[in-house]
Amino acid sequence: MALPDIEVDAEGRIMVPFAGLIDVSGSTPQQVAAKIVARLRGKAHQPQALVSLRGAASAVTVVGQVRSSIRMPLTSRGERVLDAIAAAGGPSEPVEKVSLQITRDGRSVQMPLDQVIASPGDNIFLRPADVLTVSYQPRSFTVLGATGRNDEIKFEARGITLAQALGRIGGLRDDRANPGGIFVFRLEDAATMVTVLPGADLAGVTDGDGKVPVIYRADLRDPATFFAAQHFAIRDRDIVYVTNAPVADLQKFVNIIGAAIYPVVTVQAAGL
Numbered sequence: 001m002a003l004p005d006i007e008v009d010a011e012g013r014i015m016v017p018f019a020g021l022i023d024v025s026g027s028t029p030q031q032v033a034a035k036i037v038a039r040l041r042g043k044a045h046q047p048q049a050l051v052s053l054r055g056a057a058s059a060v061t062v063v064g065q066v067r068s069s070i071r072m073p074l075t076s077r078g079e080r081v082l083d084a085i086a087a088a089g090g091p092s093e094p095v096e097k098v099s100l101q102i103t104r105d106g107r108s109v110q111m112p113l114d115q116v117i118a119s120p121g122d123n124i125f126l127r128p129a130d131v132l133t134v135s136y137q138p139r140s141f142t143v144l145g146a147t148g149r150n151d152e153i154k155f156e157a158r159g160i161t162l163a164q165a166l167g168r169i170g171g172l173r174d175d176r177a178n179p180g181g182i183f184v185f186r187l188e189d190a191a192t193m194v195t196v197l198p199g200a201d202l203a204g205v206t207d208g209d210g211k212v213p214v215i216y217r218a219d220l221r222d223p224a225t226f227f228a229a230q231h232f233a234i235r236d237r238d239i240v241y242v243t244n245a246p247v248a249d250l251q252k253f254v255n256i257i258g259a260a261i262y263p264v265v266t267v268q269a270a271g272l
Contacts, residue, residue: 018043028078028125029053053128060126062088064134065098080123081116084132093136096156103131112157141234143169145242146177155234162218163229165240172220172242179220181243186235187211 006014012025014032019039024032029051040047053074060079063069067089072079081100085091091098091113098113104127113134116122126132140154148170155168162184166172172179190206193214206212216232218225234240 026125026127030078058128060084060128060130060132062132062134065092065136066090066134067092074126074128078125080125081132082123084126085113085134088134091134091136096158097136097138099135099137099157101133101135102126103133104129112159114156114158137236139236141165141236141238141240143240143242145240146173146244147171147240147242148173160234161230162232162234162240163226165234166229169240176244178243178245182218182220183241183243184216184218184232184234185239185241186214186216187237188214 006016008014008024011023013021013023015021016036016039019036022032022035022039024035027035033049033051036049036051037047040049059071059073061069061071062084066085070088072084072087081102085100095117096112096114099110100113100116101108101110102124111122137157138154139157139159140152142152143165144150147166151169153165153168155165160168166182172182187207187209188211190210190212193212218229218232220226220229
C-alpha cells in the first residue's frame with residue numbers, strides 16, 4: 001500500500017499518525033525513523049519505520065569554483081558537504097585557496113575547504129534546498145617598512161597569524177627595523193569595536209560601510225608578544241608596517257650630511 005508523503009513544516013517538524021509532532025530539523029532519515037519508532041513503542045506491536053526524501057526540494061545546489069555546477073538529489077543515506085563537492089567534480093582551484101559557503105534558510109556560513117577536510121565535525125549533513133557555493137578568494141596583505149620584503153603577500157583561505165606573516169616577508173631588517181614598532185592597519189566592523197571599546201564615540205570615524213580604521217601595535221621586545229603573535233590573525237587587505245629604528249634614521253641623516261660635505265673635504269684636502 002502506498003503511503004502519503006509527509007511534508008516538513010516551516011519549524012522543521014512532521015506530523016505522524018499516532019506519533020504526533022516530531023522535530024526532524026538537522027536529522028538524517030535514519031534518525032527520523034528512530035524517532036518515529038520510539039514514539040510508536042507501546043502503541044504498536046514491533047513498530048518499524050522507513051524514511052526517505054522525495055520531491056524537488058530534496059536536493060542541494062552546488063555552484064562556484066567546481067568542475068561542474070550541479071543540483072544533487074539527497075538520499076536516505078544522508079549526504080554531507082564533501083559528498084556534494086565530490087559529486088560536482090571537486091574544486092577547480094587549489095584546495096588551500098578555496099572557501100565554502102552554505103546558505104540555508106536565508107543564513108550563510110563560510111569556512112575554508114581544507115578545514116572541512118581536516119575536521120570531520122565541520123563536514124556537516126546537508127538539508128533540502130541548501131546552496132553550497134565554492135569560492136576561490138585569493139586573500140592578501142601588504143607589508144611595508146623595514147622588512148626583508150616589501151610586497152603584497154597572498155595567503156590561503158584558512159588564514160595566517162602575524163607570526164607567520166612576519167616569517168613570510170623574511171622577518172625584520174636587522175640593520176633598520178625597530179622591533180617595538182610593528183603596526184597592523186585594518187578596517188574593523190564598528191559594531192565589533194563598540195564591544196571592545198565601550199563608550200567610545202565612533203560616529204566621526206566610521207565609513208559608509210560601517211567600518212572603523214584601527215591600528216594594532218606589536219612590540220617584539222616583549223617576549224610575551226611572540227606568543228600573542230601566534231594567535232593574532234591577519235585578515236584580507238591588512239597592511240603590516242615595520243618602523244625604522246631611531247639609529248637607522250640617524251644613520252640616514254649622517255649619510256645625507258656626509259654626501260653633502262664630502263666634495264668640500266676633498267677639495268680642501270687637495271689644497272693642503
